[in-house]
Structures are given as structure tokens and as C-alpha cells.
Amino acid sequence: xxxxxxxxxxxxxxxxxxxxxxxxxxxxxxxxxxxxxxxxxxxxxxxxxxxxxxxxxxxxxxxxxxxxxxxxxxxxxxxxxxxxxxxxxxxxxxxxxxxxxxxxxxxxxxxxxxxxxxxxxxxxxxxxxxxxxxxxxxxxxxxxxxxxxxxxxxxxxxxxxxxxxxxxxxxxxxxxxxxxxxxxxxxxxxxxxxxxxxxxxxxxxxxxxxxxxxxxxxxxxxxxxxxxxxxxxxxxxxxxxxxxxxxxxxxxxxxxxxxxxxxxxxxxxxxxxxxxxxxxxxxxxxxxxxxxxxxxxxxxxxxxxxxxxxxxxxxxxxxxxxxxxxxxxxxxxxxxxxxxxxxxxxxxxxxxxxxxxxxxxxxxxxxxxxxxxxxxxxxxxxxxxxxxxxxxxxxxxxxxxxxxxxxxxxxxxxxxxxxxxxxxxxxxxxxxxxxxxxxxxxxxxxxxxxxxxxxxxxxxxxxxxxxxxxxxxxxxxxxxxxxxxxxxxxxxxxxxxxxxxxx
Numbered sequence: 001x002x003x004x005x006x007x008x009x010x011x012x013x014x015x016x017x018x019x020x021x022x023x024x025x026x027x028x029x030x031x032x033x034x035x036x037x038x039x040x041x042x043x044x045x046x047x048x049x050x051x052x053x054x055x056x057x058x059x060x061x062x063x064x065x066x067x068x069x070x071x072x073x074x075x076x077x078x079x080x081x082x083x084x085x086x087x088x089x090x091x092x093x094x095x096x097x098x099x100x101x102x103x104x105x106x107x108x109x110x111x112x113x114x115x116x117x118x119x120x121x122x123x124x125x126x127x128x129x130x131x132x133x134x135x136x137x138x139x140x141x142x143x144x145x146x147x148x149x150x151x152x153x154x155x156x157x158x159x160x161x162x163x164x165x166x167x168x169x170x171x172x173x174x175x176x177x178x179x180x181x182x183x184x185x186x187x188x189x190x191x192x193x194x195x196x197x198x199x200x201x202x203x204x205x206x207x208x209x210x211x212x213x214x215x216x217x218x219x220x221x222x223x224x225x226x227x228x229x230x231x232x233x234x235x236x237x238x239x240x241x242x243x244x245x246x247x248x249x250x251x252x253x254x255x256x257x258x259x260x261x262x263x264x265x266x267x268x269x270x271x272x273x274x275x276x277x278x279x280x281x282x283x284x285x286x287x288x289x290x291x292x293x294x295x296x297x298x299x300x301x302x303x304x305x306x307x308x309x310x311x312x313x314x315x316x317x318x319x320x321x322x323x324x325x326x327x328x329x330x331x332x333x334x335x336x337x338x339x340x341x342x343x344x345x346x347x348x349x350x351x352x353x354x355x356x357x358x359x360x361x362x363x364x365x366x367x368x369x370x371x372x373x374x375x376x377x378x379x380x381x382x383x384x385x386x387x388x389x390x391x392x393x394x395x396x397x398x399x400x401x402x403x404x405x406x407x408x409x410x411x412x413x414x415x416x417x418x419x420x421x422x423x424x425x426x427x428x429x430x431x432x433x434x435x436x437x438x439x440x441x442x443x444x445x446x447x448x449x450x451x452x453x454x455x456x457x458x459x460x461x462x463x464x465x466x467x468x469x470x471x472x473x474x475x476x477x478x479x480x481x482x483x484x485x486x487x488x489x490x491x492x493x494x495x496x497x498x499x500x501x502x503x
Contacts, residue, residue: 046070046078049113053082057105057117062087062098070113077112084128086121092143095121099135102128122146123153123168123208134158141165141189145181150174152204152211154182163191169200172216175244176229179218195221202242215243223248231271235264250276258282258313261306278302284309284320304353311347312340312358319362329358330365334372337364338389341374345382355402356381364396369427375400380424383448387426390442394428394435401425401448425452427465433457433496440500449473455497463487466494475501 050070057066068082084102086095102117107130109115117128124142129135138158145154145167152168165186169178178198186196199214218229225248232246235253243254251268255261258281268277280286286302305322312320312329316336321328327344331337337360344356359365360372367373372395376384384401391397402423426447430439439455447453449470456465464487467478477494 044070044072044078045076045113046072046080049078049080049109049115050082053080053105053115053117057082057084057102060084060098060101062090062094064088079114079116080109082115082117083125084117084119086119088122090121092139095119095143096136096139099128099139100132103130103132103135106130120153120208123151124156125153125208126156127158129158137190141185144185144188148181151178151181153208155208161193163189163193164195164197165189166197166199168204168211168214169198169216170204172200172202175200175216175218176233179229183220195219197221217244218246221247222250227272228275231268231275234271235267238267239264249274250278252276252278252286253280254285255279255281258284258310280322283313283317284322286322301352304350308344308347308349308353308356311343314340314343319365325352326355327353327357328365329356330362331358331360334360334392334395336360337372337374338385338392341381341385341388345376345385349378349381351378354378369396369398371396373398373400375402377401377403377423379403383424386446387443387448387451390446391426391428393442394430394439396427396429398425398427401451424448424450425454427454427456429456429458431458433493436493436496436500440497444501452478453497455493457489457493460489461487464489464493466490466497468494468497470501 047070050068053068054066057063057068063084064087065085066082067085068080070078070080072078084098086098090098098121099119102119106115106117106128118125119128121142124146126138126142129138138156141156142154145151150170152170154168155164155166157164165182167178167182167185169175175198178200179196182196182198186194197217197219199211200216201211202215205211218225218232225246228246228248228251231251232244232253235241239260240256241253242256245252251272253264253268255264261279261281264281265277265279268275268279278286286305301324302322305324305327308327309320309322312327314336316332317329317340318332319330321330327349329337329340329344331340337358341356341358344358349356354377356376356378357365358374361370364371364373372388372392374381374384374388375398376382380401380403384399387401388397388399391399426443428439428443430436436455443453447470449472451470453468453470453475454465455468456462467480468475469478475498477498480490
């Protein structure tokens with residue numbers, strides 16, 4: 001008679017419990033083995049997959065180069081993405097074979113690493129599918145456009161139900177022709193939903209990876225823009241355009257001559273009355289308001305910004321960027337920046353413009369600590385410019401004066417004191433601590449009460465910058481919140497500035 005599996009053993013255990021433990025250990029060993037084999041046995045499986053992709057995909061006949069990247073999301077798990085660049089001028093059949101080989105490679109690599117790949121052929125980049133049937137559908141679109149010298153290439157992305165086709169046009173003069181071609185390709189693809197775009201650059205990058213932020217684009221991302229495209233054609237027939245963004249509900253054009261902005265705006269408003277007409281020109285550009293219909297400006301929304309742009313545009317000003325509520329000016333030097341800031345203040349800005357900023361270089365205007373930056377709200381830009389003029393011997397420097405309304409306050413990058421709620425601040429850079437008396441003498445006549453003062457020494461670290469606040473005519477030192485940042489050089493500099501001011 002066979003002994004039951006639960007029979008007692010001399011050591012107090014049982015046959016059943018021993019069998020269960022043995023089975024569990026075997027299962028764990030099997031699971032561990034499966035985990036290792038499915039992840040190529042590499043703890044950094046994503047980056048290891050990228051190494052394998054570069055090696056294995058390069059062996060496919062017709063492949064010129066392979067770019068691959070991997071991310072290691074968890075031990076033995078991650079993602080691997082590859083771009084396979086083919087030899088130039090492959091026939092449709094050979095391109096099909098390369099694409100199918102890459103698709104088979106994706107299908108063969110399953111497990112804890114997620115694999116994906118694109119193929120780039122003659123500037124046309126497209127997502128590779130794991131099946132021949134799906135790839136044939138993609139290639140029907142690509143082959144219908146490839147080989148036309150009017151196109152630099154295209155990007156066809158198929159990610160689940162999200163599909164987009166962006167045709168890159170070689171000459172901006174062919175943008176509308178490209179738009180017609182890409183819409184036809186999207187309609188003929190057989191997919192229910194494809195976002196179609198035609199893009200162009202005034203100076204396109206030779207490499208596909210360098211083509212970002214086109215100067216020209218037409219897209220149906222917000223619906224059919226037929227009326228807007230027709231309006232663009234009317235403007236292009238009468239004016240020299242240098243950039244355009246068109247979609248349903250928006251026509252944004254840049255023209256060579258700033259003086260033509262009113263005329264072009266009137267043409268667009270007549271030709272596409274339901275669309276937002278955004279027109280800029282010369283050194284002046286307007287920030288695109290985005291896709292949200294609620295964000296599109298009504299007629300005249302930019303009127304005050306346009307007026308101030310005409311004030312700021314002068315010899316030596318290289319750029320003026322507008323939003324509906326702000327003006328940012330880039331000058332070629334400190335003197336031009338000061339003159340432009342003073343001219344804007346004298347023009348008495350009004351709503352909806354709330355903030356104005358003038359930099360002595362592109363880096364300064366962007367908020368980097370270089371050159372001179374003058375910032376202010378509409379009512380305090382004059383005070384900021386007056387203080388900035390006293391800082392020209394202590395560059396890089398910044399003067400930032402804003403009104404008490406928080407909505408008119410400085411940008412998040414503008415430093416403020418941790419011990420005061422003031423919206424007035426300056427920063428200056430001295431060559432050595434011996435320059436402190438000269439600095440104090442320069443700013444004392446123009447510095448308003450309540451201003452935060454930041455002073456640094458050229459070449460020293462940020463933590464060695466002294467910060468003080470002017471209260472009731474006297475400077476007090478703002479101690480850092482963290483004791484660890486209480487640097488000796490900062491303390492000596494702060495005390496020197498305070499003593500030179502207070503006497």
C-alpha cells in the first residue's frame with residue numbers, strides 16, 4: 001500500500017511539506033533563469049539592447065548606419081530604440097526588404113525590454129511595424145512621396161492609433177504645393193485619422209535630426225485650414241514673407257518690413273475673418289498663442305504691444321519679442337539697451353502690456369547673468385532704467401523693478417530677498433572688494449527704498465554673493481537661510497557694502 005503524502009516522518013515533517021518546498025525552490029530557479037534569459041542576462045538591459053541593435057541591424061544589406069539608445073527602467077528591464085539609416089537611393093523593393101528585416105528584428109526581441117525602430121531612407125523617416133502587412137501600408141505612403149526633389153524628406157509616425165505625416169519642403173515657395181501633396185498622401189493612406197503637416201525652413205539643416213521648429217508650416221491638427229491657406233496665398237502675392245504658421249483658426253506670418261504689419265493684418269482679417277491674424281515683421285516677432293481657441297487673440301489684442309515694438313525698434317536693436325502682455329528687447333550693446341529701455345518707459349506703456357525687459361545681448365535678454373538686463377512693470381520701467389544706467393561699470397548687472405500687483409511681478413528667475421516681499425532688486429559684479437565704495441557712490445543717488453541689492457565678485461561662486469536690502473535709507477544684510485551657505489567671502493563682502501553705505 002502506498003504511503004499517503006501527508007504521512008509523518010521521524011523528524012516531525014511530512015512528505016507533502018517537503019515536496020511543496022522542493023517544488024517552490026525549483027519554480028523560483030526557473031523564474032530567475034527565465035528573467036535572465038529574457039533580458040539578455042544584463043542588469044542594464046535597455047542599454048545592452050542598444051549595443052546589440054547597433055551590431056545586429058548594421059548587418060542588414062542596404063543599411064548604412066544605425067543609431068540606438070537604451071534606457072534602463074528597472075534591473076533587467078528597459079527600452080531600446082533604434083534608427084536605421086539606409087543606403088541612398090534604394091529601390092522600393094530593396095527598401096521593403098530592409099524594413100521587413102528591421103520589423104522581424106523587433107518581433108524577435110520580446111521580453112522585459114521594449115524594442116522599437118525607425119527607418120530613415122533619403123530623408124524619409126518612418127516607424128517600423130513588427131509585421132510585413134503593416135510595413136507595406138507605411139511604405140505605400142513613403143514611396144509615393146520619395147524621389148521628388150521638391151521634398152527634403154518626411155517624418156511618418158505610427159504609434160498605435162496616433163498617426164502623423166510631416167512633409168519637409170525644400171523651398172518655402174513650394175509650401176502650399178507640399179501641403180496639397182501631404183494631404184493627398186494622408187487621405188490615400190487608408191488610416192482613419194492622420195495629422196498632416198507641411199514644413200519648411202529658410203536655412204534647413206542638412207541632417208534630419210537638426211530640423212526642428214520650422215520657419216514655415218501648414219497643418220490640419222485643428223481641422224481643415226483651407227480658408228487660412230487661401231488667406232496666406234493672398235498675403236504672399238503682395239508682400240515678402242519670411243515665415244508663416246497656418247492652421248485652422250490661425251494665420252501667423254512674419255513679413256520683411258515692419259511698416260507693412262497693419263496692411264497685412266487687414267488682408268488676413270478680410271480673407272479669414274474667423275481666424276486669429278497675427279502679423280509681425282522686421283526684428284519684431286510675436287509668440288504663437290497655441291492651439292487652444294480660448295487663447296487666440298481678438299483683433300486689436302496686440303495693439304499696445306505693436307505700438308511699443310515700434311518704439312523699441314531702432315538701430316542696434318536685434319530682436320523684439322512680443323506677447324499680448326509683455327515686450328522683450330534684445331540690443332547689440334549696453335548703450336542701445338539703455339536707450340531702448342528709456343524710450344519704452346517714456347512711451348508710457350498701458351494695459352494689457354504689464355512687463356517689459358531689455359537686454360544688452362541675447363544671453364542677457366534670456367536672463368543669463370551676462371551684460372546688462374533692465375526689467376520692469378509698465379509703471380516702474382523708468383526707475384529700473386535709471387538704476388541700470390548707474391550699473392554700467394559693474395557688469396554683468398541687472399535692474400528689476402515691478403509693481404506691487406503679483407500679476408505684474410518679476411519672472412521666477414528674478415531673485416528676491418528671503419526676508420522681504422519687495423519687487424525691486426538689482427545685481428552687480430565688482431572686480432574686487434576694493435570697488436565697493438565706487439559701487440555705493442554710483443547707486444546711492446538713484447536706488448529706491450525697499451530694493452534688494454545683490455553684489456558679487458567676478459570669478460567667485462554664487463554662494464559668495466552678498467545680499468542686502470535698503471530699508472529706511474540703510475542697508476541691512478540678508479542672512480542666508482542655510483548655515484552651510486554662510487561663506488566667509490560672502491560675509492566680508494556684505495559687511496563691506498553695508499559699512500560703505502551706512503557709514
